[in-house]
Amino acid sequence: EIVERVGAQQPKIFSSIATRAASTAQIITQVLQVDASEINFDSKLYTFDVAELENYIKSLSNQIQNIIIFGHNGALTDFANQFGTITFDKDRNPTKSAVVLEATPSGYVFHSRVNP
Numbered sequence: 483e484i485v486e487r488v489g490a491q492q493p494k495i496f497s498s499i500a501t502r503a504a505s506t507a508q509i510i511t512q513v514l515q516v517d518a519s520e521i522n523f524d525s526k527l528y529t530f531d532v533a534e535l536e537n538y539i540k541s542l543s544n545q546i547q548n549i550i551i552f553g554h555n556g557a558l559t560d561f562a563n564q565f566g567t568i569t570f571d572k573d574r575n576p577t578k579s580a581v582v583l584e585a586t587p588s589g590y591v592f593h594s595r596v597n598p
């Protein structure tokens with residue numbers, strides 16, 4: 483599903499330092515044929531707070547066309563529910579999630595939330 487969402491443009495990958503998020507990010511790099519050394523591990527993504535996640539995303543350069551963020555279900559699901567068009571139930575989703583963002587001239591827009 484992630485491959486379909488990002489298309490031909492190689493994404494910039496950001497991940498929480500949490501073991502499950504990091505290992506999932508590494509698996510996805512294999513699927514996308516991206517070198518695992520390209521993953522940007524950041525302790526700031528070890529958050530369960532949607533406002534912190536939103537601020538993190540706003541701090542990224544909108545020169546990056548596609549971004550995938552691996553982190554904690556609570557913050558990512560809240561982010562997807564706040565900025566997306568589909569509502570996700572945190573209690574029925576896995577404890578890990580990924581969000582795909584797309585750059586626009588005015589900043590990043592939520593593209594999709596996936597269960598890797």
